[in-house]
Amino acid sequence: MLINMNIGGTEKALLNLLEEMPQDKYDITLLMLEKYGGFLNDIPEGVHIQYLRNYGDIKVLLNRPLLQTTMQLVINKRYKESIVMLGLYLWSKITRNQSSFFRYVLRNTPSLDTYYDVAVAFAGPMDFITYFIVKKVQATIKIQWIHFDISKIGFNMNFAKKYYPFFSRIFVVSEEGKEKLITQMPCLADKTTTFYNKIARKRILQQAEETQAFEDDFDGIRILTVGRLSEEKGQDLCIEACKLLRDEGYKFRWYCIGEGNYREICEERIHLYGIEFDFILLGAKQNPYPYMKACDIYVQASRHEGYCITLAEAKVFEKPIITTNFTGAKEQIQNVKHGCVVNCNATAIYKGVKEMLDTRLALGKEVN
Numbered sequence: 249m250l251i252n253m254n255i256g257g258t259e260k261a262l263l264n265l266l267e268e269m270p271q272d273k274y275d276i277t278l279l280m281l282e283k284y285g286g287f288l289n290d291i292p293e294g295v296h297i298q299y300l301r302n303y304g305d306i307k308v309l310l311n312r313p314l315l316q317t318t319m320q321l322v323i324n325k326r327y328k329e330s331i332v333m334l335g336l337y338l339w340s341k342i343t344r345n346q347s348s349f350f351r352y353v354l355r356n357t358p359s360l361d362t363y364y365d366v367a368v369a370f371a372g373p374m375d376f377i378t379y380f381i382v383k384k385v386q387a388t389i390k391i392q393w394i395h396f397d398i399s400k401i402g403f404n405m406n407f408a409k410k411y412y413p414f415f416s417r418i419f420v421v422s423e424e425g426k427e428k429l430i431t432q433m434p435c436l437a438d439k440t441t442t443f444y445n446k447i448a449r450k451r452i453l454q455q456a457e458e459t460q461a462f463e464d465d466f467d468g469i470r471i472l473t474v475g476r477l478s479e480e481k482g483q484d485l486c487i488e489a490c491k492l493l494r495d496e497g498y499k500f501r502w503y504c505i506g507e508g509n510y511r512e513i514c515e516e517r518i519h520l521y522g523i524e525f526d527f528i529l530l531g532a533k534q535n536p537y538p539y540m541k542a543c544d545i546y547v548q549a550s551r552h553e554g555y556c557i558t559l560a561e562a563k564v565f566e567k568p569i570i571t572t573n574f575t576g577a578k579e580q581i582q583n584v585k586h587g588c589v590v591n592c593n594a595t596a597i598y599k600g601v602k603e604m605l606d607t608r609l610a611l612g613k614e615v616n
Contacts, residue, residue, distance in 0.1 A: 249381060250278075250371035253285030255532055256476060257557040258395045261421070261445040262370055266292050268446060277362070281377075282307070286534055300380075306353045310376060314340060314349065345407035350379040359384045368393060369415075375407050382414045393443075394420040397575040399428050400480075400552035412436060419443035421555030422576030445555045452537050452564050461538035468499035469605060472543035474536050474558040475550065477508030477529075482549030482572060484510075484517060488594035489549075489601060491521040498605055500526070502547075505539060507532035541565050545604050550574045551592055563587075568607075570600040 253259050262278075269276065277296040281303050291297060309317060314337035321330035336349045367387035369378045372394050381390055392415040412418060412433070418440045420426040430437045462470060475481035483504055490502045504514075504527065511529065518527050533539065536558075540546065546562040548571040553559075555576045562569060568586035571577050581587040586604070590596040 249280070249367070249369055249377050249385075251281050251374065251377070252283070253280065253287040253291065255286040255534065257445070257553075257555075258371055259285065259287050260557050261395070261555075263287060263290055263292075264446040264448045266295060267448055267451075271295075277364075279360075286532065301357060309353050343406065345404055345410065346375060347379060347407060347410065350376055351383070354380070354384065357384065359386065363387070365389065366391065371395075373398065373401070373403055373408070375404055375411075378407075378411055382411050389416045391415060392418045394418065394425065394429060394554065396554040397425055397428065397552045398432065400575075403432075405432060408433060409435075415439065417441060421445050422579055424575045424579065425554050428575065445557050445560065447557065447560050447564070449564055452561055455535050456537035456541040456565070458535060459538050461542040462503070464501075466501050468501065469545065469608065470543045471500055471502040471545045471547055471601065472505070472539055472562075473502070473547045473549060474505045474540070474562070475548070477504075477506050477510040477514060479510060480551045481506070481508075481510075482551050482592065483514050485549045485572075485592070485594045485597055486547060487514060487517045487521065487523070487527055489598040490523055490527045492594070492598040493601060493605070494521075494523055494526050496602070498602075500605065502527045503530055503539065503543070504528065505530050505533045505536045537561070537565075540567070543567060544608070545570065545601065547597065547601060548572065548577075549592070549597055553577070556580065568604045570597065570604065572597065 271294045277298060279298045281300050283299055318330050318333040318337055321333055336352055339348050340346050364387040366389045367381050367385045368391045369381040370393045371377050372392055418436055420429055420442055423442045426440055426442045430440055473486050477483055518524055540562050546567050546569045548556055548559045550572055553574040559571055559580050569584060571589055572592040573589050577589050581589055588600050590600040
């Protein structure tokens, strides 16, 4: 179970996992909250797809603060419902988890009628999906997946203490991430395991040959960053590092693949620094691999990750890599010949890229 098939690391990790599971041995059902996302057509044939019934009716309730929903019900003169919602709001504040609210919004949603061998809350930590797997799915084994650094996101410890014991196994996508979870919740140590995200190396190399990348006529160094445009992915740090490099006269272009709600902020900063021709927002690309193959340097500037799948994919092409020191980064950069882990700020990224550029200059490739 996960949210949707948006173009993101969690969704790609699931696709890679599904590809490795032989369909003559596994009967797989993928349950999503909604039919949405650029990866919908990439779900392997033979996987059964289901969507949560009446999610359209409860989506607004799940995504809007409870107090705001209560006030809206009062405005609409739905007083009985507003009293119930106010009670749920107050109780969630007292208990510091939303399980009572989830029970309320799912009161008309029946449990799944199939008994499964294994049920997986794959989009984790996400409390609603965790609750659904625990309360609405019958299975012999239940698994909770953790894709993010719990110290950097809004991880609800009270909710986890109540519901994570219902899971047989908890998979965390990096060793460092696992240690952070166990430090916070020692009671889970015996059932928590590191499960690195899979990448489809052969498919990545094949897709890298499918289309042409960088169709401009630029002849300098090409730097690439891939990720959803959002604060946690650190594109703003890349933009500032780009300006520092440009001020020193280096000849390069920095390309950014991804789309998201941070685009307007990125565009404003690019314009403010006057680097419209140096930092290029390419938008979302369902197939970023031709760009990874063609770039000279890859930069991952995330403020936090669980296991950065775009970094793992970039490693396939054996290009120089600079990454910030998010959870799991050092695990991923081990044994990378030209890779370095830097602090998560624009100056550190600038210095890392500058060192790579200077190395290339010393090797005879023009960079300024």
